[in-house]
Amino acid sequence: MSDDKDGTGLVSGGTTILRAYGLGGLLLVIGFVLMGLAIYKGPDFTETSTQNGVLVGGLVVGGFAVIVGLVLLRRAPPPTPAPTPTTRPRPTPRHDVYIAAPMAGFGTDEAGRNAAVELVNAVQAALRRLGIEDVYTPVLARPDAPSYESPGTGFDVEWEALQSARRYLLILPPTMPAGTSVLMTAGAAIALGIPCVILSHESRSALPYMLEGAVQSRQVNVRLHPYRDIDSIELLIRNDGLRLFGQEPA
Amino acid sequence: MTDDADDTAAAGYDLFLAAPMSALDESDYATERAGVLAVVEQLGVLPGFARVYFAGAEIGHPGGFTGEADALRRDLTALRHARLFVLIYPGKIVTSALVEVGYALALRLPCLLLVRDRSDLPYLLNQAEQTDAGDLLPPMRIELLGEPAQSARQIAAFRDQLHLAAAP
Numbered sequence: 001m002s003d004d005k006d007g008t009g010l011v012s013g014g015t016t017i018l019r020a021y022g023l024g025g026l027l028l029v030i031g032f033v034l035m036g037l038a039i040y041k042g043p044d045f046t047e048t049s050t051q052n053g054v055l056v057g058g059l060v061v062g063g064f065a066v067i068v069g070l071v072l073l074r075r076a077p078p079p080t081p082a083p084t085p086t087t088r089p090r091p092t093p094r095h096d097v098y099i100a101a102p103m104a105g106f107g108t109d110e111a112g113r114n115a116a117v118e119l120v121n122a123v124q125a126a127l128r129r130l131g132i133e134d135v136y137t138p139v140l141a142r143p144d145a146p147s148y149e150s151p152g153t154g155f156d157v158e159w160e161a162l163q164s165a166r167r168y169l170l171i172l173p174p175t176m177p178a179g180t181s182v183l184m185t186a187g188a189a190i191a192l193g194i195p196c197v198i199l200s201h202e203s204r205s206a207l208p209y210m211l212e213g214a215v216q217s218r219q220v221n222v223r224l225h226p227y228r229d230i231d232s233i234e235l236l237i238r239n240d241g242l243r244l245f246g247q248e249p250a
Numbered sequence: 251m252t253d254d255a256d257d258t259a260a261a262g263y264d265l266f267l268a269a270p271m272s273a274l275d276e277s278d279y280a281t282e283r284a285g286v287l288a289v290v291e292q293l294g295v296l297p298g299f300a301r302v303y304f305a306g307a308e309i310g311h312p313g314g315f316t317g318e319a320d321a322l323r324r325d326l327t328a329l330r331h332a333r334l335f336v337l338i339y340p341g342k343i344v345t346s347a348l349v350e351v352g353y354a355l356a357l358r359l360p361c362l363l364l365v366r367d368r369s370d371l372p373y374l375l376n377q378a379e380q381t382d383a384g385d386l387l388p389p390m391r392i393e394l395l396g397e398p399a400q401s402a403r404q405i406a407a408f409r410d411q412l413h414l415a416a417a418p
Binding site: 023024155156158159160163176177178179180181183184185186187188189190191192208209210211212213214216217218219220 | 272273295297315318319320321322323325326342343344345346348349350351352353354355356357370371372373374375377378380381386387
């Protein structure tokens with residue numbers, strides 16, 4: 001083994017200890033190594049005074065490093081215990097479907113927002129024709145179109161509605177507005193194990209990376225259906241019903 | 251990489267670090283990735299951050315984000331085995347990192363969101379910090395994004411405060 005490799009190994013080992021135990025752990029190890037070297041290598045020197053110097057110096061410096069290392073380790077905070085995911089039970093299902101739609105993606109003007117409201121209402125009506133009555137939509141929470149994507153409704157209302165939903169339906173417009181809340185609610189729905197359906201406008205090129213992965217994955221229940229207009233969504237819901245979510249109708 | 255990631259996931263991550271990556275163009279990707287890696291490096295010298303998960307750590311260019319289903323599995327596994335979630339959000343963007351925030355919040359993973367401008371965040375996230383939803387949400391805080399060393403200190407302080415809060 002070459003010297004270079006030895007040096008690389010030492011640096012690598014030191015880095016590993018530093019990352020695992022911090023500076024305190026590294027100093028502790030260095031201290032013990034110095035003391036060991038002083039005891040092991042000190043007698044190799046020919047002159048007694050040099051032997052004593054190496055022995056005493058190594059023990060003093062090594063001992064000091066050990067003490068500082070111990071102090072630093074004692075001051076370091078203990079690791080935070082890992083949380084147990086979803087330890088609390090979800091609320092009793094209250095909403096049959098939670099509908100999410102990035103309103104700003106349908107147009108930032110009044111006409112765009114009205115188109116979004118019309119689309120959400122049409123989906124809600126199509127679901128109701130299947131007998132799915134309890135549908136949570138942003139329309140219920142924010143009756144006025146301009147109040148979408150603005151802090152008009154308390155977070156707790158939306159979050160509780162999502163947690164108590166049996167199904168999650170995301171309607172994506174041709175363009176996704178940056179910084180939209182629906183990506184966050186989609187992630188939460190996936191974490192909660194809620195069956196998800198994404199209705200994506202056919203002109204959209206691609207889903208965000210994680211959602212694309214969710215659609216492809218068998219690990220989570222996320223299904224993708226393209227749509228062209230309101231009529232095509234109504235037809236899809238009428239034909240597929242709850243099979244949209246991977247469920248057979250009762 | 252997959253096996254290593256799975257092994258580490260089983261042991262638990264000290265931190266899951268999310269940031270917009272796959273949606274960025276080549277030049278922005280290099281800049282933002284370097285910024286996040288600098289935070290990871292700064293965290294490395296702090297105690298208790300030996301195992302940090304950052305999906306972009308080993309992907310040098312945006313074209314490297316392939317195999318979405320496998321990536322999702324790795325990310326979700328890491329999230330479920332993480333103690334802390336941090337989002338680095340440099341600007342308003344359509345990003346999967348926001349999906350990860352929602353996932354982390356639903357898992358009740360303590361969340362720290364580092365942003366350049368609070369108004370860039372989805373309105374629900376801004377509301378989440380302001381609302382009194384203690385029973386519904388994990389500890390969550392929004393802070394301004396600064397230099398890597400400062401970000402590392404903010405993350406460590408958030409972690410330490412959680413520990414103190416949990417102490418009897």
